[in-house]
Amino acid sequence: MSEHETAQGTPAVALFTADLRLHDNPVLHAAGRGGAAVVPLFVVDEAIARAGFAVPNRAAFLADCLADLDAGLRQRGGRLVVRRGDVAEEVGEVVAETGARQVHIAAGVSGYATRREDRLRKALAGTGCELVVHEAVITAAPPGAVTPAGRDHFAVFTPYFRRWSAESQRKVLDAPRRVRVPEEVRSAEPPSAADLTGPGGGTPSPGLPRGGETVGRKLAGTWWRTGLQDYADRHDDLPGDATSRLSPYLHFGCLSATELVHRARTAGGAGAEAFVRQLAWRDFHHQVLAARPDAAHRNYRTRHDRWRAAPEEVAAWREGRTGYPIVDAAMRQLQHEGWMHNRGRLLVASFLTKTLYVDWRTGAEHFLSLLVDGDIPNNQLNWQWVAGTGTDTRPNRVLNPLLQASRFDPDGDYVRRWVPELADLEGAAVHQPWKLSGPDRARFDYPDPIVTLAEGHARFTRARGLDG
Template identity: 70%
Template structure:
């Protein structure tokens, strides 16, 4: 689905028709409707990416994502050069830079993927107005960063603009006829005289996580193929296995659009097994959160469902949570994985979010900001709405559920291998004893450089249930 604004423009019959393919969160050449449509309607195309000053000012340019973005831009540029083209990079306000490029080139059309955040929606509207003033056509492609366009192909009925509950959304989502996956273009002709800024370098980004993965479309496609060949079939049974690390780890590539979520669904469905179905369901969850944010942009900051919470602000407890020093080993292991890799296992995310918002009764926005400061897949829709789900202010139909970290550890890390991997001061403890090191006595306890629990679980549970109105 596309949305096109057309305005009259005159140009010399001898001049080549030039279009701009504006890349945002879709840094790939495979299954790329923006690039393919731009190529179809023009003689030459300018593949453009703008390092957005607005995104930087909003605080969304964390080091891990800047480094991963540099990988993705380098990969996109390489893929375009293999096809005779190149990526043109500009720095500044997106609307200003696109308008400037249209003036420089005489471009008659701009193509871009539709976004879902309030910022992306406002940027699109400003771009529409600026291009209309220049007599340039803007086409917005809605099925690029998600499998199904938010709100367009899965109407909620009853006059609502989105689904508030996942299960009915999933039923409608699964019934949608998906578009065909687009192949990568064979050739991309770019005007030789169009100038751009040097591409950013991953090595120039300071303060990245030591174990940060490499980005780019080539790495994304290699990981997807390996996952579908060897990992996805066991996903239904093992997706919560903390030490087994049996998830796809595709979320960073999906966030930057180095991998098409629609292509991932098409390829997974060919497997036709329970693991592939479970994996596709996670991609539907991703779309679900995007359609909520598209309809309710304010939930990036405000409660989707206000519970009138009186959040606590114990700085000592918050800092212990961030540092992975809460005294609850499975919580600390997950937080240390986040610091080291810029990524965290999904079960770990649910566990540490529940611990912060319900056991410590701290505002979910504090946790969401910390995650966005480190997560390489720090997607606004998924991050904010998953945090609200855990806090009980979002779409969860059981808003007061509390995940007990000891019960969760016993179930999802029964032998303590995940904890031993990320909390080395406990690595010598045998078996599941690693989850309750404070039970040790005498010299054994004294030798551990590990804190006592910062909170009593029973007291914390009672406090939460009595505090939430």
């Protein structure tokens, strides 16, 4: 028996990525199978910061997640091993230090994730250590598991959802009772948000939620009892804020999509069905990007758009000063919380791409700079869906912000919450303050619309060749 071997065999490495949890984690479960020693490893990859993806909101949330993961492992006799540097190099060093024969990792679909996996394989080649990639860790269904005949992915959600719903899912795994970590493995302390962003990294949004599996499971439990059954009727209710708010915890893997699907199906009812459908949308986007990785930055379906360069209008959109209160309210919620209601996301994306006729990539980049749940598959492909260059079967639909406001914020409560300069306006009048005149209009430090809806619609129809 070598110096690294134990009675249960050589240790294995569980490389945490977007699966920062102990419950239902196939990576950790497989690495510690049979009571073997395991190295629960997280590498702070400096390449992410250099690429601009380690923005303050996600960095702060990630720091919470890692601290919580470390605490959970310590409660089970283990600890989180933290390294900083190049992922492949750091994993190689851990393998050399411990004599590990396997490195377990969750499969990912982003360009970064696939490149990381390739580099790990090359780094481990010839070492006697196997890279084991686990599917259905980040998503409920593996990206390539649900495909139509003769094609590598579904391009339309509804047939995908039918097939996805008929697929059996893996069993939900319990959290480990004990985790044994080799004592000799060196580790840094779990990083702070500043450690993750580096000097001059910026300040997180003031209303940012706390990260971590503990918080995520508590939030899920509360919402399960109080919000799930009404979800089908209320998920678009902007002032009611009746969504689960679980997306950041799913993005970082603090919660398992597989476990949530199982729990929802067990609960049953229209609300549970609607919630499962949203989880399927998340899987749908992952399988699209897995098959078409260039869709992260290029049109999935080109409309031959010649997008406008409108820096002043884009700045007004980013700052929540477009003159359309429902749009501005959603953009200000994003600034304050690092999160936005899903209906708000649809509204502001439609306004940017189809009323202002600005490239969807401009909006996607801004979202990724703030969203705590911002990830490449869902962010980029949702933006393309709204812009009409993605998988939407009605690519030229335009969401009218006034009609949307009357439907999803009929009394104006959402607007008054996020646009305080309009808080004194009563009822639905808050959605069209430009209709006020004289002293009433002068009371509000709020801009007129940067474009009329008629002008925006005419410009869009001309650009798409829809004006006949």
